Amino acid sequence: AFTWVANPAAAELEVIVMDWLAKLLKLPDEFISSSPNSRGGGMIQTTASDATVVAVVAARERAIRTNRQKYPEMTEHEILGRLVGYSSDQAHFCFEKAKIVSRVKSHFLTTDENGSLGGATLRQALEDDIAKGLLPFMVNVSLGTTGTCAFDNLEEIALVAKEFDIWVHIDAAYAGFAFICPEYRHYLNGIENTDSVCMNAHKLLMTPFDCACFWIRDTSNLEKVFSVSPIFIKHNYTGKVPDFM
Numbered sequence: 001a002f003t004w005v006a007n008p009a010a011a012e013l014e015v016i017v018m019d020w021l022a023k024l025l026k027l028p029d030e031f032i033s034s035s036p037n038s039r040g041g042g043m044i045q046t047t048a049s050d051a052t053v054v055a056v057v058a059a060r061e062r063a064i065r066t067n068r069q070k071y072p073e074m075t076e077h078e079i080l081g082r083l084v085g086y087s088s089d090q091a092h093f094c095f096e097k098a099k100i101v102s103r104v105k106s107h108f109l110t111t112d113e114n115g116s117l118g119g120a121t122l123r124q125a126l127e128d129d130i131a132k133g134l135l136p137f138m139v140n141v142s143l144g145t146t147g148t149c150a151f152d153n154l155e156e157i158a159l160v161a162k163e164f165d166i167w168v169h170i171d172a173a174y175a176g177f178a179f180i181c182p183e184y185r186h187y188l189n190g191i192e193n194t195d196s197v198c199m200n201a202h203k204l205l206m207t208p209f210d211c212a213c214f215w216i217r218d219t220s221n222l223e224k225v226f227s228v229s230p231i232f233i234k235h236n237y238t239g240k241v242p243d244f245m
Contacts, residue, residue: 003233003235003243004235004237004241004242004243005233005235005237006233008241011241011242011243012241012242014043014044014242015033015041015042015043015242016034018033018041018042018043018044018213018215019032019033019034019041019042021042021201021213022042022215024180025176025177025179025180025185025188025199026185026188027188027191027197027215028191028192028217030192030217030218031197031215031216031217033242039217039218039219039220040215040216040217040218040219041215041216041219041242042213042214042215042216043214044211044212044213044214045198045210045212045213045214046210046212047094047200047210047212048092048094048171048173048198048199048200048212049092049094049097049098050212051196051198051212051214052092052094052095052098052140052169052171052198053094053097053098053101053102054214054222054226055098055138055140055167055169055195055196055198055214055216056085056095056098056099056101056102056104056138056140056169057098057101057102057225057226058167058196058216058221058222058225058226059085059137059138059166059167059169059195059221060080060083060102060104060137060138061221061224061225062137062167062221063079063083063135063137063138063166063167064076064079064080064083065224066165067079067135079135080103080104082133082134082135083104083105083134083135083136083137084104084105084106084107084129084134084135084136084137085099085104085105085106085107085136085137085138085139085140086106086107086108086109086122086125086126086136086138086139086140087106087107087108087109087117087139087140087142088108088109088111088115088116088117088140088142088145088150088152089108089109089110089111090111090115090117090142090145090147090148090150091108091140091142091145091171092142092145092146092171092173094171095140095171096108104137105134107125107129109121109122109125111150111152114150115145115147115148115150116150116151116152116153117141117142117152117153117157118152118153118156118157119153119156119157119159119160120156122139122156122157122160122161123160126160126164126166136164136166137166137167138166138167138168138169139157139161139166139167139168139169140169140171141154141157141158141168141169141170141171141194142171142172143170143171143172143175143176143187143188144172144173144174144175144176144178145174146173146174149174149175151175151187154170154187154188154189154190154191154194155189155190156190157190158190158191158192158193158194159190159193161193161194162193167195167196168193168194168195168196169194169195169196169197169198170191170194170196170197170198171198172197172198172199173198173199173200173203173212174200174203175187175204176197176198176199176200176204177199177200177201177203177204177205178204194217195216195217195218195221196214196215196216196217197214197215198212198213198214198215199212199213200212200213201213
């Protein structure tokens with residue numbers, strides 16, 4: 001990801017190809033930049049670990065903005081100290097590293113005999129933490145864990161997360177592109193209630209390393225956190241073209 005002015009053709013081609021892949025996967029229109037009224041789209045990250053850090057930081061900042069409005073008496077630092085994220089105990093270690101980088105708490109929830117995290121377990125954790133005064137802000141859903149290729153119940157988890165208004169990130173780095181096949185697409189049921197998803201093309205699609213495909217429902221959540229505009233990358237097409245700075 002880089003500024004459009006550095007290489008307009010490459011920047012625009014990246015957006016086009018990410019839309020092609022999103023359509024192959026039958027992602028919701030909100031994740032496809034060329035869809036009418038879409039505020040989302042895709043971009044290439046180096047690894048799924050990087051994409052997870054981006055998702056956690058974006059989710060954290062959205063939660064801080066939301067809770068500042070809900071609890072005006074609390075400072076940003078106080079809110080940050082209460083934020084907590086969730087993942088299964090089978091998730092890739094990148095989520096644990098992401099929470100260290102972003103300075104938030106996290107809970108790794110117990111999975112069932114198939115290594116899968118379900119909605120009831122998440123709901124109980126959310127209710128327990130809210131009772132303790134914590135502020136849940138996101139859940140990381142694993143679709144194809146690295147150790148056993150286990151799948152969390154995305155449909156259940158996404159509905160619970162929607163009820164509690166927390167960010168849902170899907171880590172499908174390992175198995176994600178198998179969902180192009182109709183017989184596996186059902187593992188993505190529930191994605192319509194999620195915020196971001198990552199799949200590694202350098203695994204099942206066998207593209208050169210590194211090529212982690214990252215889609216987000218609302219790119220403004222990235223722009224509010226990561227956008228920078230030093231004088232040497234300003235150009236006359238800002239706001240009209242895809243820009244990854």
